[in-house]
Amino acid sequence: xxxxxxxYINGSWQAPHGNECLEVVDPATExxxxxxxxxxxxxxxxxxxxARQALPSWAATPASERHDLLMAAAKEMQRRYDELRDAHxxxxxxxxxxxxxxxxxxxxxxxxxxxxxxSRMEEVEQRGSVSxxxxxxxxxxxxxxxxxxxxxxxxxxxxxxxxxxxxVAKPAEQTxxxxxxxxxxxxxxxxxxxxxxxxxxxxxDIGPIMAxxxxxxxxxxxxxxxxGVQVAENAAPTVKRVCQELGGxxxxxxxxxxxxxxxxxxxxxxxxxxxxxxxDAFTRMLVPRALLKDAAALAGNIAREQVVGDPKRPxxxxxxxxxxxxxxxxxxxxxxxxxxxxxxxEGGLDAPDHLDRGYYVRPxxxxxxxxxxEIAQEEIFGPVLCxxxxxxxxxxxxxxxxxxxxxxxxxxxxxxxEALPIARRIQAGQCYLQEAEFSFEAPFGGYKQSGNGREFxxxxxxxxxxxxxxxxx
Ligand code: NAD
Numbered sequence: 001x002x003x004x005x006x007x008y009i010n011g012s013w014q015a016p017h018g019n020e021c022l023e024v025v026d027p028a029t030e031x032x033x034x035x036x037x038x039x040x041x042x043x044x045x046x047x048x049x050x051a052r053q054a055l056p057s058w059a060a061t062p063a064s065e066r067h068d069l070l071m072a073a074a075k076e077m078q079r080r081y082d083e084l085r086d087a088h089x090x091x092x093x094x095x096x097x098x099x100x101x102x103x104x105x106x107x108x109x110x111x112x113x114x115x116x117x118x119s120r121m122e123e124v125e126q127r128g129s130v131s132x133x134x135x136x137x138x139x140x141x142x143x144x145x146x147x148x149x150x151x152x153x154x155x156x157x158x159x160x161x162x163x164x165x166x167x168v169a170k171p172a173e174q175t176x177x178x179x180x181x182x183x184x185x186x187x188x189x190x191x192x193x194x195x196x197x198x199x200x201x202x203x204x205d206i207g208p209i210m211a212x213x214x215x216x217x218x219x220x221x222x223x224x225x226x227x228g229v230q231v232a233e234n235a236a237p238t239v240k241r242v243c244q245e246l247g248g249x250x251x252x253x254x255x256x257x258x259x260x261x262x263x264x265x266x267x268x269x270x271x272x273x274x275x276x277x278x279x280d281a282f283t284r285m286l287v288p289r290a291l292l293k294d295a296a297a298l299a300g301n302i303a304r305e306q307v308v309g310d311p312k313r314p315x316x317x318x319x320x321x322x323x324x325x326x327x328x329x330x331x332x333x334x335x336x337x338x339x340x341x342x343x344x345x346e347g348g349l350d351a352p353d354h355l356d357r358g359y360y361v362r363p364x365x366x367x368x369x370x371x372x373x374e375i376a377q378e379e380i381f382g383p384v385l386c387x388x389x390x391x392x393x394x395x396x397x398x399x400x401x402x403x404x405x406x407x408x409x410x411x412x413x414x415x416x417x418e419a420l421p422i423a424r425r426i427q428a429g430q431c432y433l434q435e436a437e438f439s440f441e442a443p444f445g446g447y448k449q450s451g452n453g454r455e456f457x458x459x460x461x462x463x464x465x466x467x468x469x470x471x472x473x
Contacts, residue, residue, distance in 0.1 A: 008183035010050035011193025039201035054194025070115035093319035114158035136164035138217030146172035243453035248407030252282035263412035276383035280408035289389035296367035330382030406447025
C-alpha cells in the first residue's frame, strides 16, 4: 500500500492544509492499494498562486527550452515506463500485457508531439499591416477522469506547457498514481517551480473551486456531461476559457458491401478495449437489417474470445471496471436492456465464471436494439455493445445522428471511397474509416453535448493560446 502524503506545489512536496486522505481501491481485489491527500480551498489557492507566480518567466522562455524540457520529460517517461504501466494495471484494472500499449506509449508520443510544436508559439502571421502573434492563455486548471488517466493528462498538459502556460492538475479520485510519477519526472528534469502543480481531492468539492478561481485563466475538463456542465457554470462569472471533453455514444456504420466479419470484429474489440470504459467507443453498431442476425452471431463469438480476469495475470484481455459504482451503473443498463426487450446475445448480469471478487462484468452484446431504448441513448461506460438494424443508408445516418452526443464515429464499407460520403454526413468530431487507427494529428473533441474544444493536433495547442493582433506593423 502506497501512502502519498504531499502535493507537488511550486517545485516542492508540500503538506496539505487539511488532514483527510482518500483511499484508492484496486478494482481487481476490492482492496485499498494507495492513499492520497484530500485538498481543501487553501491547497488550491497555494497551487494556483504558484502557477500564477511562475507564469511570466515560463511564458517568456524561448520555445527551444520548452521543447528540450518536454523531450527530457518524454525520455524520463520512457525510463519509468513500467511504473507508469503498473499504475494503470493497479488502479484502472488494465491487463498487464496491454496496459503499456494502451496507456503509456501514446502519452510519450504526445509529449514529443507537442515538444516539436512549441516553436509554433514564435511564429508571426502577417496579414497586410496586421501581425498576429500567439501568447499563452495563462494559468490552466486540468481536471481528468479515470479511464485513460495518463493519456488525458498529457493531452492537456503537453500542449499547455508547449504554449507557455502553467498548470494545476487534478486527477480523478480513482486513479491518481500516474500524476505523482509525472510530478517526480518534472522535478527530475528541472521544470521551473510552479509550472506544474499537482493536487488531489474530491472532484465535487475542489472542482468547483478550481473552475471558479479568479486566478485561473482556463479550465480544461474531461469527464461526464453532468460535471462538465457544472464546470462551465462555475467558470462563467470569471469568463475563463472552458474546454470540455465529455461523453459519447458513437456509431459504427457497417454497409452491406463491407467485409462483415472484419467490421464486426473491429467494432466488438473497439468496445471491449479498456473494459468498455472509452468515451469514444463505437457502442452502437449499425448493420443492414438483412445482415443483423449474422452480425449478432459473429459479435457473440468475438465477445466470447475475451479472457476476463485478473489484470496482473498474463493472458487476460479484459480486467474489471474501475469501481463498485461503475459496476452497478453498467449492471443497471444491462438490466434496462433486458427490460426494454433487446435480445441478449452474449454476457448479461451474472459475474463472469470464477470471479466472485473484483468489479468484473461480462462482455455483453445486445441485438435488435431500437435507438430510442435507454441502452442506445445513454452512455453505459462498460463492456456493452448494442447492434441496431437499418434499411437504407439514409436511415443509418439518421440513427447515427439521433443522439445528444457527437464525439466520434466510424464507417466500415467496401472501401474508403464508399465510406467517405457517409462519414461526411455524421455529426461527430471524428470519423474513422475502415481499420484506421488513433492519430495525434487528428483533433479530438465533440459536437453537441460531447463537449467544446479540441485536444491533439495543432488545434489542441491552439486551445491554450490567445491570438493578439498588432495593427499597423
Ligand atoms: P466525472 O465527471 O464524475 O469525473 C471526472 C473528473 O471530474 C474527476 O476528476 C472528478 O473528480 C471531477 N469532478 C467531479 N465533479 C466535478 C465538478 N462538479 N466540478 C469539477 N470537477 C468535477 O466522470 P466519471 O464518471 O468519473 O468519468 C466518466 C465520464 O467521463 C464518462 O461520461 C465519459 O464519457 C467521460 N469521458 C470523456 C472523455 C472525452 O475525452 N470526451 C474521456 C474520458 C471520459
